Amino acid sequence: MPDYTLKVRRFDPDSGEAAYWQEFGVGLDPERSVLDGILQVKDDQDGSLAIRCSCRAAICGSCGVRINGKSALACNTRISDAAARSPGGGSIVVEPMGNMPVLKDLVVDMDAVHWKKVQRVVPWLLPEGDPPEREYIVPAEAMIDVTQSMACIHCGVCVSACLSLEVDPEFIGPAALAKAYRFVGDPRDGQTEERLKDLAEDPHGIYDCTHCFACIEVCPKDVAPMSQIMRLRRRATGDYEIKDSNNGYGHEKGFTDIIEKWGTLHEAQLLPRSFGDGSMIKGQTEPGAVKQLVESLPTAARGLKAGKISPRKALLHPKLPDQKQVRRIFKTIESKEERLELNLYIVGELGEAEVEPEPDEEASPS
Amino acid sequence: MPQHDVLVIGAGLAGQRAALAAAEAGASVGIISKVHPVRSHSNAAQGGINAALNPEDSWESHAYDTVKGSDYLGDQHAIEIMCREAPDELLHLEHLGVTFHRDETGHLGTRAFGGASAARTYYVADITGQAILHVLYEQLMKHEEVERYEEWFTTALVRDEGGRIAGAVTRNIRDSSMELFSARSVILASGGNGQIYNPTTNALICTGDGIAMAYRVGAPLMDMEMVQYHPTTLAGLGLLITEGARGEGAHLYNAKGERFMEKYAPNKMELASRDVVSRAEQTEIDEGRGFDDGTVALDITVVPRKRINEALREIVNVGRDFAGVDITQEPIHIKPGNHYVMGGVKTDTDGLTDVPGLYAAGEVACISVHGGNRLGANSLLDTLIFGRRSGEHAANASQGAPMAKPSRAALADEQRMVEDIAARDGGGRRVSEVKAELGAVMDKHVAVFRDEAGLAEALEVVGRLKEEAKSVAIDDRGTVFNQDLLGAIELGFMLENAEAIVIGAIERKESRGAQYRTDFPERNDEEWLRHVTVTAEDGEPKVGYSEVTLTQWEPEERKY
Numbered sequence: 058m059p060d061y062t063l064k065v066r067r068f069d070p071d072s073g074e075a076a077y078w079q080e081f082g083v084g085l086d087p088e089r090s091v092l093d094g095i096l097q098v099k100d101d102q103d104g105s106l107a108i109r110c111s112c113r114a115a116i117c118g119s120c121g122v123r124i125n126g127k128s129a130l131a132c133n134t135r136i137s138d139a140a141a142r143s144p145g146g147g148s149i150v151v152e153p154m155g156n157m158p159v160l161k162d163l164v165v166d167m168d169a170v171h172w173k174k175v176q177r178v179v180p181w182l183l184p185e186g187d188p189p190e191r192e193y194i195v196p197a198e199a200m201i202d203v204t205q206s207m208a209c210i211h212c213g214v215c216v217s218a219c220l221s222l223e224v225d226p227e228f229i230g231p232a233a234l235a236k237a238y239r240f241v242g243d244p245r246d247g248q249t250e251e252r253l254k255d256l257a258e259d260p261h262g263i264y265d266c267t268h269c270f271a272c273i274e275v276c277p278k279d280v281a282p283m284s285q286i287m288r289l290r291r292r293a294t295g296d297y298e299i300k301d302s303n304n305g306y307g308h309e310k311g312f313t314d315i316i317e318k319w320g321t322l323h324e325a326q327l328l329p330r331s332f333g334d335g336s337m338i339k340g341q342t343e344p345g346a347v348k349q350l351v352e353s354l355p356t357a358a359r360g361l362k363a364g365k366i367s368p369r370k371a372l373l374h375p376k377l378p379d380q381k382q383v384r385r386i387f388k389t390i391e392s393k394e395e396r397l398e399l400n401l402y403i404v405g406e407l408g409e410a411e412v413e414p415e416p417d418e419e420a421s422p423s
Numbered sequence: 424m425p426q427h428d429v430l431v432i433g434a435g436l437a438g439q440r441a442a443l444a445a446a447e448a449g450a451s452v453g454i455i456s457k458v459h460p461v462r463s464h465s466n467a468a469q470g471g472i473n474a475a476l477n478p479e480d481s482w483e484s485h486a487y488d489t490v491k492g493s494d495y496l497g498d499q500h501a502i503e504i505m506c507r508e509a510p511d512e513l514l515h516l517e518h519l520g521v522t523f524h525r526d527e528t529g530h531l532g533t534r535a536f537g538g539a540s541a542a543r544t545y546y547v548a549d550i551t552g553q554a555i556l557h558v559l560y561e562q563l564m565k566h567e568e569v570e571r572y573e574e575w576f577t578t579a580l581v582r583d584e585g586g587r588i589a590g591a592v593t594r595n596i597r598d599s600s601m602e603l604f605s606a607r608s609v610i611l612a613s614g615g616n617g618q619i620y621n622p623t624t625n626a627l628i629c630t631g632d633g634i635a636m637a638y639r640v641g642a643p644l645m646d647m648e649m650v651q652y653h654p655t656t657l658a659g660l661g662l663l664i665t666e667g668a669r670g671e672g673a674h675l676y677n678a679k680g681e682r683f684m685e686k687y688a689p690n691k692m693e694l695a696s697r698d699v700v701s702r703a704e705q706t707e708i709d710e711g712r713g714f715d716d717g718t719v720a721l722d723i724t725v726v727p728r729k730r731i732n733e734a735l736r737e738i739v740n741v742g743r744d745f746a747g748v749d750i751t752q753e754p755i756h757i758k759p760g761n762h763y764v765m766g767g768v769k770t771d772t773d774g775l776t777d778v779p780g781l782y783a784a785g786e787v788a789c790i791s792v793h794g795g796n797r798l799g800a801n802s803l804l805d806t807l808i809f810g811r812r813s814g815e816h817a818a819n820a821s822q823g824a825p826m827a828k829p830s831r832a833a834l835a836d837e838q839r840m841v842e843d844i845a846a847r848d849g850g851g852r853r854v855s856e857v858k859a860e861l862g863a864v865m866d867k868h869v870a871v872f873r874d875e876a877g878l879a880e881a882l883e884v885v886g887r888l889k890e891e892a893k894s895v896a897i898d899d900r901g902t903v904f905n906q907d908l909l910g911a912i913e914l915g916f917m918l919e920n921a922e923a924i925v926i927g928a929i930e931r932k933e934s935r936g937a938q939y940r941t942d943f944p945e946r947n948d949e950e951w952l953r954h955v956t957v958t959a960e961d962g963e964p965k966v967g968y969s970e971v972t973l974t975q976w977e978p979e980e981r982k983y
Binding site for chain 1: 565
């Protein structure tokens with residue numbers, strides 16, 4: 058059986074000492090998991106090594122850790138893969154999850170962060186009126202749609218990996234917002250607009266996500282939390298035109314309008330359009346928007362000085378040569394009667410036939 | 424000292440449902456769990472929940488299937504209650520927000536399941552248990568008046584001087600403080616004991632704590648020999664592949680490419696009840712028609728790709744991550760593996776045990792609705808129906824009852840027990856060694872096929888391990904998340920469970936449901952249409968019997 062070395066971040070709160078590293082050798086078949094390695098250490102070498110774990114099958118969500126710096130469940134990370142990706146091909150580095158305080162060794166305080174955030178999104182169904190005598194009649198697709206959020210096992214791996222949370226610990230975060238979508242997307246819930254307003258108005262809400270994809274990359278259950286956050290935004294803007302005080306609505310509208318017109322981002326226009334609910338004129342005339350624009354002038358000045366903004370480019374932004382194709386995409390999407398929301402429960406891993414573009418849409422002049 | 428009318432131990436489906444029902448009935452409720460509630464093993468129930476909700480279906484049909492599935496050992500009055508109340512419970516869950524699958528008209532949709540004469544299994548993809556567990560936890564977050572003690576480990580139940588239950592002793596895993604809880608009623612909802620077998624589909628937390636604690640305060644255990652081997656588990660790790668796969672149309676093949684269920688259950692084929700399919704597989708493997716790794720093949724590729732994506736995604740992941748197999752492209756190797764214990768703490772249909780004030784619901788309990796063999800998708804139903812009934816009954820019973828008076832001596836006893844473990848010199852065997860030996864002997868001799876000699880050997884090994892467990896060594900002396908210490912306590916619980924299982928299997932000299940004795944291959948209704956109980960008397964297990972309740976279904980030969 059191949060030998061692997063686990064380099065584990067230890068912390069003993071009783072000792073009064075700082076955290077330290079300890080290496081353990083384990084012998085395991087290559088297809089076994091990092092958790093199996095840790096359990097072997099506990100069984101044979103050191104029973105004091107602490108990790109939450111239970112199902113061994115990526116269902117209970119207990120064993121979130123960071124392996125070689127990447128947040129993951131220990132039970133569904135193959136030990137041979139982890140060894141192959143270890144720094145310099147040496148020890149497999151196992152640390153507690155990030156963005157949450159460590160209680161002991163690999164055990165973090167999820168109550169203090171994750172569960173507090175879940176509680177923040179009013180995580181229970183709020184139906185309108187009394188329930189029907191039988192079941193609620195709802196579209197089959199709607200239930201499959203929210204099933205992707207229901208698949209979340211609250212392991213905290215996305216919370217650990219979230220870059221926005223690192224900058225703003227108050228950010229509601231990927232897992233709790235995915236949970237929020239489970240209610241917003243559920244046709245039985247009667248508080249959709251209120252929920253969306255709440256999450257849009259909160260400065261640590263849906264517009265606090267920076268689109269970095271880290272949560273999608275690490276999620277062991279393909280919940281794709283960022284996609285759920287984007288759905289919340291689309292519902293907030295597209296279905297309810299919720300104009301929040303954080304300019305989330307305006308920013309998104311300004312952004313898409315610019316892309317529709319030019320094909321690429323016209324940065325000089327993005328700022329005023331963002332502040333003016335997407336409108337250039339409003340952005341330069343509305344008192345509130347003007348105030349915010351003026352406040353952002355120092356940033357623009359710094360950008361000019363650093364050469365990040367050139368006045369020429371700022372004023373004359375060229376259209377893409379095949380801008381017509383971009384417009385066609387807009388037209389195709391907007392001509393659909395209903396917005397098409399796809400997820401893994403509908404299309405599968407590879408995104409099969411249903412979502413493949415039709416041949417005439419594939420035209421790409423490059 | 425925390426005080427509650429109703430104290431629930433365990434926070435899976437049965438425990439959460441009991442807590443919510445008791446709170447709704449006006450009781451002050453505390454719920455204790457050694458893991459965060461959403462980590463509970465109810466998560467692993469993939470396939471669905473049975474209910475005769477369709478107008479064309481009937482609760483009588485569901486009840487008959489359950490009685491037949493139980494090999495007539497199930498108590499028919501309890502089964503009737505479960506099946507009659509199933510549709511309302513299902514609708515209650517739907518109203519709370521469980522995202523059950525819909526058909527094209529937007530109504531609740533069903534899938535087929537083993538041993539059932541109608542498609543009456545309601546589901547959420549193949550994460551049904553998880554979806555219900557999380558929705559109940561949403562309700563617990565909403566009902567903040569229910570006190571949650573998350574990551575508290577219960578070491579013992581406490582009775583008052585009159586023998587009535589009065590509370591429990593519990594250790595806070597985060598800081599190791601020990602607490603005596605006072606309660607007018609205690610509901611055990613602490614799940615099964617699969618960890619005494621290796622391999623098992625059960626999570627590491629399934630160590631039979633509640634069964635052992637109830638046994639230690641004198642509650643009889645019933646039908647413990649009835650241990651279900653699930654037909655489709657991964658070789659080696661023992662992870663579960665849902666029966667939903669066969670419900671959606673997957674086939675079983677031996678190494679010669681024969682669809683062998685034709686021989687064993689020509690009508691129901693792969694959807695015969697679990698004991699029948701597991702025995703068929705084991706026979707194929709034992710007679711040399713399995714693969715070299717001691718398995719047969721489950722072929723899911725016959726299920727349309729689109730359907731796999733929406734209904735079986737979880738096992739796509741399990742196949743990919745834990746067996747390196749794309750189940751949409753090729754068959755996966757599986758074998759029968761330990762999965763569920765039909766037996767448990769003997770209760771009535773309100774969950775009440777023979778110890779006054781002590782209730783049990785879910786896998787920890789034996790009512791008995793599963794008898795000799797549980798049908799797929801009846802376990803979720805059992806947890807919810809009898810969790811609710813226990814919660815309601817316990818809440819009503821606590822109205823006007825005097826405050827419980829647990830003795831502080833019980834707390835001192837448990838503190839001493841913990842200190843003794845921590846003070847050991849390290850000369851004993853490791854917990855993991857004892858556990859490994861236990862798991863191996865149970866899987867060898869107390870599995871799909873059993874006989875007198877093997878069972879006798881198992882009993883001897885379990886007896887020796889019980890002695891050795893008294894001196895197992897631990898490494899951790901810390902106060903925060905000392906899992907090592909808890910492991911030593913759990914080992915004691917596991918061995919009590921194992922002993923009762925082996926004693927029951929030796930006692931029952933017939934073949935019925937999950938108990939197949941090669942030395943007594945026939946079912947024998949004359950002598951053995953009765954429950955076997957094991958009760959601790961002066962610390963020694965004593966065997967007894969209890970009648971099976973028949974209402975409208977006389978025992979018949981069982982064919983699928």
